[in-house]
Amino acid sequence: MPETLANASMRQGMPAVSWRRRMTDHVMTGAAVLTVLLVLAPLIAIFGYLIYKGVGSVNWAFLTQIPKPEGEAGGGMANGIVGSMVMLGVASLIGVPLGIGAGVYLAEYGRNRLGDAIRFTADVLNGVPSIVIGIVGWAILVRGHGFSALSGGVALSIMMVPTICRTTEEMLLLVPQALREAAYGLGIPRWRTTLSITLRTATSGVITGVMLAFARIAGETAPLLFTALGNEYWSGRLPFDSHWRRQPWTLGLDQPTAALPLQIFKYATSPYDDLHRQAWAGALVLIILIVTAVAAVRFAVRRSSFGAA
Amino acid sequence: MLRTSGGEVQDRVFQSAIILCGVAVLGILVLIVYELVSRSGLSWHAFGFKFFAGSEWDPVNKQFGAMPFIYGTLVSSLVALIIAVPLAVGVAVFTTEMCPRALRGPLSFFVELLAAIPSVIYGLWAIFVLVPLLSGYVQPFLATILGWTGLFGGPQYGVGMLAAGVILAIMIIPIISSITREVLMVVPQHQREGVLALGATRWEMIRVGVLRNARAGIVGGVILGLGRALGETMAVTMVIGNNPQIVKSLFAPGYTMASVLANEFSEATGDLYLSSLIEIGLALFFVTIVVNALAQLLVWTVTRGQPARGHA
Numbered sequence: 001m002p003e004t005l006a007n008a009s010m011r012q013g014m015p016a017v018s019w020r021r022r023m024t025d026h027v028m029t030g031a032a033v034l035t036v037l038l039v040l041a042p043l044i045a046i047f048g049y050l051i052y053k054g055v056g057s058v059n060w061a062f063l064t065q066i067p068k069p070e071g072e073a074g075g076g077m078a079n080g081i082v083g084s085m086v087m088l089g090v091a092s093l094i095g096v097p098l099g100i101g102a103g104v105y106l107a108e109y110g111r112n113r114l115g116d117a118i119r120f121t122a123d124v125l126n127g128v129p130s131i132v133i134g135i136v137g138w139a140i141l142v143r144g145h146g147f148s149a150l151s152g153g154v155a156l157s158i159m160m161v162p163t164i165c166r167t168t169e170e171m172l173l174l175v176p177q178a179l180r181e182a183a184y185g186l187g188i189p190r191w192r193t194t195l196s197i198t199l200r201t202a203t204s205g206v207i208t209g210v211m212l213a214f215a216r217i218a219g220e221t222a223p224l225l226f227t228a229l230g231n232e233y234w235s236g237r238l239p240f241d242s243h244w245r246r247q248p249w250t251l252g253l254d255q256p257t258a259a260l261p262l263q264i265f266k267y268a269t270s271p272y273d274d275l276h277r278q279a280w281a282g283a284l285v286l287i288i289l290i291v292t293a294v295a296a297v298r299f300a301v302r303r304s305s306f307g308a309a
Numbered sequence: 310m311l312r313t314s315g316g317e318v319q320d321r322v323f324q325s326a327i328i329l330c331g332v333a334v335l336g337i338l339v340l341i342v343y344e345l346v347s348r349s350g351l352s353w354h355a356f357g358f359k360f361f362a363g364s365e366w367d368p369v370n371k372q373f374g375a376m377p378f379i380y381g382t383l384v385s386s387l388v389a390l391i392i393a394v395p396l397a398v399g400v401a402v403f404t405t406e407m408c409p410r411a412l413r414g415p416l417s418f419f420v421e422l423l424a425a426i427p428s429v430i431y432g433l434w435a436i437f438v439l440v441p442l443l444s445g446y447v448q449p450f451l452a453t454i455l456g457w458t459g460l461f462g463g464p465q466y467g468v469g470m471l472a473a474g475v476i477l478a479i480m481i482i483p484i485i486s487s488i489t490r491e492v493l494m495v496v497p498q499h500q501r502e503g504v505l506a507l508g509a510t511r512w513e514m515i516r517v518g519v520l521r522n523a524r525a526g527i528v529g530g531v532i533l534g535l536g537r538a539l540g541e542t543m544a545v546t547m548v549i550g551n552n553p554q555i556v557k558s559l560f561a562p563g564y565t566m567a568s569v570l571a572n573e574f575s576e577a578t579g580d581l582y583l584s585s586l587i588e589i590g591l592a593l594f595f596v597t598i599v600v601n602a603l604a605q606l607l608v609w610t611v612t613r614g615q616p617a618r619g620h621a
Contacts, residue, residue, distance in 0.1 A: 189317075261429045
């Protein structure tokens with residue numbers, strides 16, 4: 001019976017441990033290792049399949065064309081990729097300042113009843129199912145106006161706020177009080193201290209929070225189902241038409257808009273093999289989009305903090 | 310210390326702007342509650358409490374009962390918990406108590422990577438990999454071994470309650486395991502040393518010295534996982550079969566509250582139909598909030614006073 005090192009050292013100078021107890025110890029250790037393997041298996045399987053199925057299908061046509069009519073092979077998800085970016089942009093424009101502002105309030109002014117209420121509310125909001133956020137997006141922006149990219153972006157921004165708010169607060173609380181006091185001592189007003197000293201010091205942490213929130217909403221599908229709805233065509237107009245003639249371009253924020261996750265959902269549940277292939281390709285692009293966004297922000301943060309030092 | 314009045318005005322403006330952001334967070338919650346409550350009124354007046362007990366979902370004849378969806382949500386989440394809890398706790402115990410220090414970081418990173426995969430990609434994978442796996446190997450096996458319980462009978466399509474439970478389990482493992490790890494790490498070292506000094510083996514030390522002390526926090530993590538499972542939409546919608554029925558067998562297709570919203574909301578015609586769907590949304594909202602608040606409370610009782618060690 002081979003003994004683990006820990007067991008041997010544990011028993012030094014002690015009465016012998018019974019066979020049954022030693023066996024239980026070995027069995028439970030084995031069981032723990034088994035759980036790790038069982039949990040890592042789906043992770044490996046999912047990434048493996050994404051690469052195996054996706055890599056062959058991501059090509060120039062997939063990235064530049066819009067979907068072909070149903071049943072026809074070919075086409076791509078270019079409108080979904082652009083639509084996703086537009087909606088993520090709208091969501092970030094609303095969600096990031098609001099979230100950071102709320103976080104600053106909690107950290108710098110929030111030691112009171114109102115602060116506790118906001119803290120609790122943010123935690124509650126974090127647990128609200130994304131499909132419910134979708135209903136609210138529909139109720140405030142779609143009813144009477146129609147499905148639009150704007151309503152999708154707003155629904156996504158609601159999901160960003162609580163994450164950004166709580167991480168910003170945590171990061172600001174890590175900034176030493178002495179830094180703030182030193183700034184006050186120099187006669188710098190409180191708002192200036194908060195913006196230029198406290199927030200500046202915590203920048204990389206705050207951006208990490210923003211990044212987390214961004215990665216979370218980038219793959220969200222449920223809140224878009226009845227806000228952005230999806231679209232087989234471009235929602236806005238590109239600066240050039242298909243014959244490269246100049247034309248007035250629009251973002252199409254008021255139009256039903258395609259999004260990468262929506263198209264993956266639709267294609268995965270469709271009966272056509274070619275669409276299944278494209279769903280895998282879309283999934284791979286989506287994962288790459290998320291990872292690139294996260295990596296780019298990481299890189300930018302590192303650069304800017306070097307600049308500061 | 311002398312302060313200029315200009316600084317004071319700017320301070321006040323800044324403070325108001327910041328307070329406004331904070332209050333906006335409250336506003337969002339109020340807005341959610343208001344929209345859900347006011348827009349589900351029609352269905353509430355038409356059916357009252359019978360809405361949650363009725364098992365008929367017939368948009369054509371305007372009969373709406375939410376029971377099959379509530380049943381589907383509860384059963385799929387329960388299956389998920391039964392699979393996920395032992396695995397997640399096992400992983401947490403292994404990473405905090407057993408594995409070499411060098412493995413600790415990468416291992417938790419990989420488990421948390423599971424949390425970064427979008428729901429729709431889980432669904433895609435489940436449709437093309439998990440479902441064939443279940444119908445080809447797992448379901449025939451379960452039917453022969455445990456068929457007598459009645460839980461594993463009927464046609465083995467792969468798609469159904471079991472598939473939904475399995476994919477949900479994979480999705481909530483990172484949440485449960487990261488909270489459990491956090492809770493295990495705040496168990497004081499002298500607890501472990503004390504039990505070891507009494508001559509315990511490593512497993513006995515973990516059972517008596519660690520797990521028993523962290524019980525409340527682990528339960529909190531499990532409930533947080535439950536909250537996530539209840540509201541999960543896309544992956545479940547893609548594999549549960551979407552059939553509003555109450556059947557004992559886990560092989561049979563079902564429907565959840567979140568999936569019916571995903572499938573029918575944008576195509577619902579008629580005010581009562583929409584209102585009924587929104588009432589399901591309201592119920593889902595309410596349940597997840599209660600579940601999450603409970604979980605938060607339990608985790609706090611264990612980690613209270615400890616510095617934050619990362620996020621769920």
